[in-house]
Amino acid sequence: MPEGSIWIVVMLGGLATYLIRLSFIALVPHERLPAAFRDGLRFIPPAVLSAIVLPELVLRDGALALSLDNHRLLAGVVAALVAWRTRSTWLTIGAGLLALILLSLL
Amino acid sequence: MTASPPHKEFLDGVRDQLPLLLGVVPFGLIFGALAISAGVPPLAAQGFSLVIFAGSAQFIAATMVGSGALPGVIVFTILIVNLRHALYSASLAPHLAHLPRRWKLALSWLLTDEAFAMASARYRRGELAQAHWYLLGTGMTLWASWQVSTSLGIALGTRLPEDLPLDFALPLTFLAILRPNLVDPPSWAAAAAGGLLAVLLGGLPFKLGLVVASMAAVGTGLAVHRLSGRHKADGNA
Secondary structure, eight states, rough: OOOHHHHHHHHHHHHHHHHHIIIIIIOOOOGSSSSHHHHHHHGGHHHHHHHHHHHHHETTTTEOOTTTTTTHHHHHHHHHHHHHHOHHHHHHHHHHHHHHHHHHOO | OOOOHHHHHHHHHHHHHHHHHHHHHHHHHHHHHHHHTTTTHHHHHHHHIIOOHHHHHHHHOOOOOOOTTTTTHHHHHHHHTTTHHHHHHHHHHHOOOOOOOOHHHHHTTTHHHHHHHHHHHHHSSSSOOTTHOOOOOHHHHHHHHHHHHHHHHHHTTTTTOOOOOOHHHHHHHHHHHHHOOOSSSHHHHHHHHHHHHHTTTSSSSTTTHHHHHHHHHHHHHHHHHHHHHHHHHHHOO
8 A cells, every 4th residue: 555545544544533532522512412321421431341351351262262271261350359359450450460371381 | 628739640640550551562562563564664653653542443454554455444444443432532521521622632632442441440539620630641651652662563573572461451450440330230230231242242343342332231221220210219109
């Protein structure tokens, strides 16, 4: 692909991304949104965070992997327990990475 | 209750973002190397990180450049992959509504998955008068790390160690941030629905599974909220 075309992709892709990020913050007035929409906002963090995390733990190469061979699932369970008890980001990451590395050494 | 001064909020934002860099920096290195091997010139490879600033979309776009896709198709793909940012924008909008326009423009520019995760945690904690400085600290730390790691990846090319599982630091951080969001049955329902649907829809391309699962999960949270509210109302009657 010619370099000029790549720069067009960069600029238009960047513009599209920025407009999406601006959408509700700067383009749509919050007061105009329906009440049900505003009530739903507080569920966005738990919904999205869980939707990002769970596939990373239980899918391997796009297929469901609910077995002891799936080290990321086991390490994720360890990390979830640590997150539950300590509420510390550092300890959660440390425990999860350590568990993953130890499992790969077994 | 006294709010923290701006510089303290900013530095807290920088500090809280540091664990995420374990995952972000290797991701940036790999992006730089991948873009070069896909035939993107070095300056344009950096341009992806400077202008688009969205890891997953950049990976897919650079790969499509390498396979000779049409520019319009690549731009459309970037748009689809980044649709999830509209959810982040909606979630933060009420917290940023009082800010001057220049703040909204800047914080929107820095709104990534990682920045949103840290912001959602910050806005749960109260004393919010200067919390936008926290977002700025967190977003600028990410932005700078993304630029530097992309540059290093461009310079180092494919000579990168690939056996360290550092990419796992990102889901682990999101897991830690998910925890304080689980406060009542509706938020549990939203998280359960989001996770399960994202797994079921994991086969959809362009992160569409994540967007659809998240929106359905927000609806699930709302439905449980309504049902439990009605239940309480009945109990009071």
